[in-house]
Amino acid sequence: MKQSGYAVVRRPVQWGLALVLMTFMQSLLAQPAVAATATTKTVLVMGDSLSAGYGLGPTEGWVPLTTAKVTQEKPGWNVVNASISGETSAGGAARIGAQLQRLKPAVVVIELGANDGLRGLPLAQTKTNLEKMITAAQQSGARVLLLGMQMPPNLGRAYTEGFAGNFSALAKQYDTAFIPFFLQPIASDRANFQADNLHPTAAVQPQIRDFVWPKLGPLLK
Numbered sequence: 627m628k629q630s631g632y633a634v635v636r637r638p639v640q641w642g643l644a645l646v647l648m649t650f651m652q653s654l655l656a657q658p659a660v661a662a663t664a665t666t667k668t669v670l671v672m673g674d675s676l677s678a679g680y681g682l683g684p685t686e687g688w689v690p691l692t693t694a695k696v697t698q699e700k701p702g703w704n705v706v707n708a709s710i711s712g713e714t715s716a717g718g719a720a721r722i723g724a725q726l727q728r729l730k731p732a733v734v735v736i737e738l739g740a741n742d743g744l745r746g747l748p749l750a751q752t753k754t755n756l757e758k759m760i761t762a763a764q765q766s767g768a769r770v771l772l773l774g775m776q777m778p779p780n781l782g783r784a785y786t787e788g789f790a791g792n793f794s795a796l797a798k799q800y801d802t803a804f805i806p807f808f809l810q811p812i813a814s815d816r817a818n819f820q821a822d823n824l825h826p827t828a829a830v831q832p833q834i835r836d837f838v839w840p841k842l843g844p845l846l847k
Contacts, residue, residue: 666704668729669696669846670768672718672759673709673737676809680711680825688834695839700846706731714741715755722759726766733845734763735838737773737808743789746781753792760800769845772797773808773838803841811837 671677671689679687685694693705708725710717718738726734736759742752756772763770774793777786790806797804812818812830820827826834 666702667733667846668731669703669705669733669735669842670725670729670731671705671707671709671735671737672722672725673707673735673773674713674741675709675711675825676740677707677709677735677737678711678713679709681820681822682828682831686828686831688831688838691831691835692838692842695835696846700843703846709737712741713738714745714747715739715752715759716742719755719758722762726762726768730766731763731768733771733842734759734768735771735773735842736760736763737775739789739793740775743775743777743781743785746785749785749788749792752789753796756792756796757800760796760802764800770800770802771838771842771845772802772804774804774806775809776807776813803845805838805841808838809834 673689677687677689679689684690689705689707689709693707696703696705706729708721715738718736722734725731736756738759739752739756742755760770760772772793774790774797777789779786781789793804794806796802807813809826811833812826816823818826818830
């Protein structure tokens with residue numbers, strides 16, 4: 627009889643515990659759905675040495691400076707710098723598919739073409755490669771910021787004008803955010819460049835960041 631009485635008393639306690647456990651498990655199952663709505667969005671930067679920070683410390687380039695600004699002003703966003711020194715537009719076109727698949731960025735910044743121009747590569751080839759990158763990014767659902775470059779006049783008027791024209795034509799055709807010459811604020815002063823006369827010094831990187839930001843910032847929404 628005592629055992630029977632114990633069983634009778636124990637049953638309501640067991641049901642009570644079961645209800646508590648069920649409620650707890652339901653709350654746990656609901657948490658991933660809430661967390662998924664707060665997933666961090668990514669800005670992917672595909673560039674060459676100008677964005678990879680050639681000759682600079684790891685936090686001195688315009689991209690890491692932009693990363694710090696994004697962290698402060700755009701919560702929920704991060705920046706991935708996939709820039710490589712010496713990269714051409716062909717290299718970027720070959721790499722972007724894997725980067726898009728891996729990172730699923732919401733914004734892609736394309737800063738390529740300078741090495742094509744310095745090597746005198748065919749303008750049509752550079753344009754085709756940049757177009758591949760833009761269309762791949764847009765087809766993945768990402769917004770694009772295209773950073774244009776200019777070549778020195780010693781390459782000839784036809785080449786330099788055609789080179790700059792590639793960027794403006796693509797930006798117009800694909801309706802991207804666009805900066806015609808992203809080194810514009812520092813390009814006219816030799817003192818702003820390292821000994822190679824190609825790469826900006828650490829001191830002027832904040833100027834480049836601040837020049838790019840008015841076009842990049844509005845894309846982070």
